[in-house]
Amino acid sequence: MDATNSDGPRPGGDDPRRDAAARPVDVLDTVASTLTEIEASAAARVVLAQLLTATLTAFTRTGSVRDPLPETAPGSPQEALSVLAGLDHLRSSLSAMDAAWQVTAEQRIRRADEQRGVPAAAQGRGANNEIALARRVSPAASSFSLASARRLVQHMPGTVDALWEGAVTAQQASTVAGALSTASPETCRRIDELIRVSPLTLHGKGHKRLRSNIDEMVQRLEPETSRERAERAARGRHLSMTPLADGMARVSAVLRGIDAVGMMSALQAEAESLRAAGAKTSVPALEADLLVDAVLARREGTASSGTAPAAEAMSTEDAARTSSAASAPDAFEGIVPAEELEATAPSEPPRRPRTTPGIEIGIVITERALFDRDDEAESAHLEGYGSIPAHIVRDTLLGRPPGHLRHDEGDHPDEEVSAFFRRLYVNPRTGDLVGMESRARAFPAGLARMIRWRDSTCRTPWCNARIRHSDHVVPYHRGGPTSYANGQGLCVRCNLLKEHGLWLLEVLTGEASSASVSTASGETSGPAQAPGSADAPPAAWVWTSPHGARGISWRPPLLHSATSTAQEPPSSEADEPPAGSPPEADPPPAPPPA
Incomplete structure (x- = not known):
């Protein structure tokens, strides 16, 4: 350049x-020359040197593009992509410096309070607000950021190093720190060691999948406090509303995971049914309308029975909508049962099923985790959610509120179970689901379901969207089989765009990539065959865009042991520490390059 x-x-x-x-x-x-002429203290010059080192490293050793900036042609798409990749790398390095300096600022303010004779209990009390002003964020946001920074700097130095080197993104570091907010320092250090040894395993993981992985490891490492954590989290369920532009609003609900997945599955199924019947409204909009109708129809039903205030205050439009919803067949039956709408005495609360009849919810769980009540370290995998403690699944199937404490063993008359089970078996050594293969071009329902449960979210690197399509990694017209190994779950957007241009998918191996295939219709850069066997999909695919952007899509390990020894991933230039190291400041504002 x-x-x-x-x-x-x-x-x-x-x-x-x-x-x-x-x-x-x-x-x-x-x-x-301008920088060298700056008159500043030695410590300030070290900060500037670290910034320059981070900038140089970001644009010359970028790992998410094939060609670093100096090797690209001026005015080319490769140049633009390398600039964006370098900026993202630099953002990670700056996040590492930001975390270190937040902790440093808090410590210095605390020491200043001590020198002024402030009582020990009040020392550093105003640090958060001062940091918020300096960073131009709200005090609440600053409080969360400072807590995450403190956790990273004090207990997770390996993660901070990976963040400084660009091997971990700023969002990933924030996700890891947030997921460990209730974990012990020892658990933080053990997970930090896994990230330090194998930072490449985080590449391509969006925050949803990464959060699920961290939750599973915490469950494995701290089984003795799992029920207390779940019970404490369940007590914090709530609703909130955020006003939006043009008369809209966002209603957010913090619910028990199984309840949330069941509700979303019921809404989606009914919305798609309405679309199939001729509705012109989009599925997401129909889901929102069904939720509103279900809540308002319930209010209308209870008001007519005398158990709640009448709905005179409702607008004409709302009253008409709720009346029509109440008179029509209940589109949300199972989440709002008919007997609940017809209840006449508030002293006799209706019994409600924990899962919705007719709605299939995928839960991958080992038999050991399902039947061994004394093993609190096991996790299950809930479709559309991620990793969940196995005892929550057991409690739900027994009709108990998820997260109840062991001393609470009584019956809960307001809970009854309505569940559909599908037994799935996993490899006891790898944790992989047993595969299937079909000669048909379209994935059979059972095989598509297994792929969806295995992949959890869209397999495009960094994508967190819900899986909607089953895709052939090696295209069917190039000889790719309709198999468990050659299948992947993608969202609608990624599946359509994957065919636009010459996208390359390569198997990640010790030699970087050996069997590469093209998703375009005309060319291929390697053998048109899926590696491995039908029941042994590759550990990861390397995606390369038509102009050289790169990402890794890992196969999610289901129900693996978090305490097992992490395997060393293939080496790459992105994992090597940057060359050159400025002098270390006291205290260091960020981990200097090795």
């Missing part, structure tokens, strides 16, 4: 480099 001539955009005004070719001075030389 030519440092004196670029057609790239510049925020805030015209590009001063547009006529740089007519000037003999290189822009990098000008910036470097």
Whole structure:
């Protein structure tokens, strides 16, 4: 890349480099000379040196593109992608510095309070608000950020190092720190060691899948406190509303995971049924309408029976909508049963099923976890949610509130169980589901279900969307089988865009990638066959875009042991520490490059 001539955009005004070719001075030389002339303390100069080192590393050793910025042609798509990748890498490094300096600021403010004679209990009390002002965020947001920074810096130095080197994104570090908010320091250190040894295993994982993995490891490492954590979390369920533009609002609900998955499955099934019957409204909008109708229909039903205030205060439109919903067949039957609408005495609460009749919810669980009541370390996998403690599944099937404490062994007359079971068997060594294969082009329902349960979320790197399509990794017209190994779950958007251009999918191996295939219809860069066997899908696919952006899509390990020794992933340039190290400040504002 030519440092004196670029057609790239510049925020805030015209590009001063547009006529740089007519000037003999290189822009990098000008910036470097300006920095060296800055008069500042030694510690301040170290901070600037670290920033420059992070910038140099981000744009010369970027791991998420094939070609780093200096090796791209000016004005090419590769140049633009490498700039974006470098900025993301730099953002990770700056996040590491930000976390370190938040902790440093808190410690210095606490020491200043001590020198002023502030009582020990009040020392550092105002640090959070001062940090919030300096970072231009709200005190509440600053409090959460400071707690995460403290956890990372004090107990997870390996994760901070990976963040500084760009091997972990800022969002991933935030997700890890948030998932460990109730974990012990020892658990934080053990998970940090896994990340330090194998940072590549986090590549391509969106925050939903990563959060599920961390939750499963915490469950394995801290089984003795699992029920207390679940019970404490269940007490915090609530609703909130956020006003949006144009007369809209967002209603958020913090619910028990199994209840939330059952509710979303019922809403989706009914919305798709309405679409199939000719409704023109989109499925997401229909889901929202069904939720509103179910709640307001319940209120209308209880008001007519005298158990709740009448609905005179409702608008004409709302009254008409709830009346029609109450007179029509209950579209939300199972979540709001008819007997609940017809209840006449508040002293006799209706019994409600924990799961919705007619709605299938995928739960992957081992027989040991299902029947061994004394093993609290096991986890299950809930479709559409992720990892969940196995004792919550057991309690739900027994009609008890998830997360109840062991001393609470009485019956719960307001709970009854309505569940449909499908037995799934996993490999006891790898934790993989047993595979299937079909000669049909379309994935059979059972095989598609297994792929969906295995992949959990869209397999495109970094995507967190719900799986809607079953896709052939090696295209069917190129000889790819309709098999468990050659199948992957994708969202609608990713499945459609995957066929746009020459996207390459390669198997991640010790030699980087050996069997590569093209998703375009005309070309292939390797053998058109799926590696492995029908019941042994590859551990990861390397995705490469038509212009060189790269990402890794790992096969989610289901119900694996979090305490087992982590396997060393294939080495890559992205994992090597950057060269050059500025002097370390006291206290260090960020981990210096190795």
